[in-house]
Amino acid sequence: MYLHIQPETWIQLAFGFTFLFLFIEGIFFNRKRSDWNIRFNKIDFVLLLFGVYLILRFSFSPGFRVLHQDLLFNAGLLLLYVYLRNAVNANLEDSVISIVYVMIAAGILQAGYSLLQFFGLAPNLFNYKIGGSFGNPGDLANFLVLTATLSLGMFFQLQKWFQRVILASLFVLQTGIIVLSMARTAWIASVICFFFIFYKYLLKEKISWSNRFKRKYKLFFAVILILLLPVAGYFLYTLKPSSAKGRLFIWQLSGESIAEKPFFGHGYKSFMTQHREKQIEFFTGNPSNKEKAWVAGEPVYAFNDYIEIALEYGLIALALFGLLLYFIFMRNLNYFSEDSSRQYYFLKISLLSILICMLFSYPLQNLSIRICFVILMSLISAYHQEAVFKVDLSVRRQLILRIFQLGVGCFFIIHSSLFIIKGFEWKQAYKCAMNNKKGYINQYKELYPVLKHNRSFLMNYGSMLFKAGQYNECIEHFERYGFLNIKTDMLLLLGEAYEYKGDIHLAEQTYLKATYLVPHKFVPNYKLFKLYESTGREREAKEIALKIRNMKIKVFSELVKEIKTEINEYLLSQSL
DSSP, X not given: OOOSSOHHHHHHHHHHHHHHHHXXXXXXXXXXXXXXXXXXXXXXXXXXXXXXXXXXXHHTOGGGTTOOHHHHHHHHHHHHHHHHHHHGGGGHHHHHHHHHHHHHHHHHHHHHHHHHHHTTSSOOSSSSSOOTTTSSHHHHHHHHHHHHHHHHHHHHHOOOHHHHHHHXXXXXXXXXXXXXXXOHHHHHHHHHHHHHHHIIIIIITTSOOOHHHHHHHHHHHHHHHHHHHHHHHHHHHHHSHHHHHHHHHHHHHHHHHHHHSTTTXXXXXXXXXXXXXXXXXXXXXXXXXXXXXXXXXXXSSOXXXXXXXXXXHHHHHXXXXXHHHHHHHSOOOOSSOHHHHHHHHHHHHHHHHHHHHHHHSOGGGSHXXXXXXXXXXXXXXXXXOOOSEEEEOOHHHHHHHHHHHHHHHHHHHHHHHHHHHHHHHHHHHHHHHHTTOTTHHHHHHHHHHHHXXXXXHHHHHHHXXXXXXXXXXXXXXXXXXXXXXXXXXXXXXXXXXXXXTTOHHHHHHHHHHHHHHSTTOHHHHHHHHHHHHHTXXXXXXXXHHHHHHHOOOSSOOHHHHHHHHHHHHHHHHHHO
């Protein structure tokens, strides 16, 4: 099932209307304001530097520049950051609380939806018990850790008992869904972040400790932590050992890729391509490594955002990200009221929840969490009132800013509307193809110039060229864009296209690549077997047949059953 309209596209449309609204609001309600200024502190400056570096890295990634949609989304987030960072300054505490309530409400909606899914009262997008609108319980849990931390922080912030009862109930609901998700990363983040909140509000603020007892208290918790970490780690590892081993294998191959280009990385959006090429290379050189073969897969993300940043953009980007976090977490602000200090604290702990999840998952690849990450950074930055430099906005400069807002808003609206329209047309063309209606390939060719930025469309377009019998065009397309979609299905299609064109050598090489990409899959080996059998290469056919017969089944299906049956019959006939 293809996602015909990317989530980024809908969000870009929302960005467009937001900037258009800001333009209208500025023209009609704030046109006479003369006290405007834009302040930049160290956090803002490093974030801007980080954004500029990513744009430059995109410019020097020619093979991946076709995948520009995510870059536009990040540009919209950067503009949102700048706006929020300066807009909340006028009434900081109330603005922060309002935005926090919006994020908590989003978490409650997701938790409530997930609860309905758990009891079978609402559908899920994938084959999971719960997942909210994310579909995946891991993404859902990562998001709920963030919102539950905000709920707990607001619980201690508020004074009225009925408000606390409501927030406590909502916190319990979100925490319960996190437990039910079976997402180990979210469990770790929850325990750490909830501990920091309880430590500050129940222990540090409520009890007066002597300096001597403080040292003993910290030593006690340090010993407990050291003792519990190995036990907790072992428990989480044994809960899903195959998953844990799979992630370790991903990190191993990613580390090798980072070592090849440590400073600037392999380029924009290159993880999937680089990892799968590395995996093929690994199993080509280690075909007998059954342990790694069993846990190998076709991951889209590195399950560690820090590793993914380093692989794609290099250690320079990781250093800039680290510098950004240094300015956020390593500085204490003493010039605010107690309420503001508390808000500032639980905002940082909420941001910490995302950073912890980044160690074992991919929260920054999730659009909703990425938006919350940027919002939290903008709110935290607003508390840092010292400025590296400040731009005062005269009436003329305000007019230029309004024109810029109008231009950005119109660009996002027009751009996203075009892709939404083409997405619906793609969906219609896909339906025509599935129903074998004439002319579907022409529909795809008309969509290609606009949707060629989309990895899913490029894969689907190549498969449709194959389905239409246009094997030369299919080969040309996959030879040009196949590196963006190195996956078993693509390699099998390309191998079959080579077969139909009579290029047996290239077909064999492509099928071999597919067998090395995910060694425990049956179909690539079966395709290779049929190629050897049809070309009279009986020795190679028998060797691959013996291999298939001895392969363990990881995911049972009727197709695997049929392959096993045919192979057993073939080997029986060979022994007679």
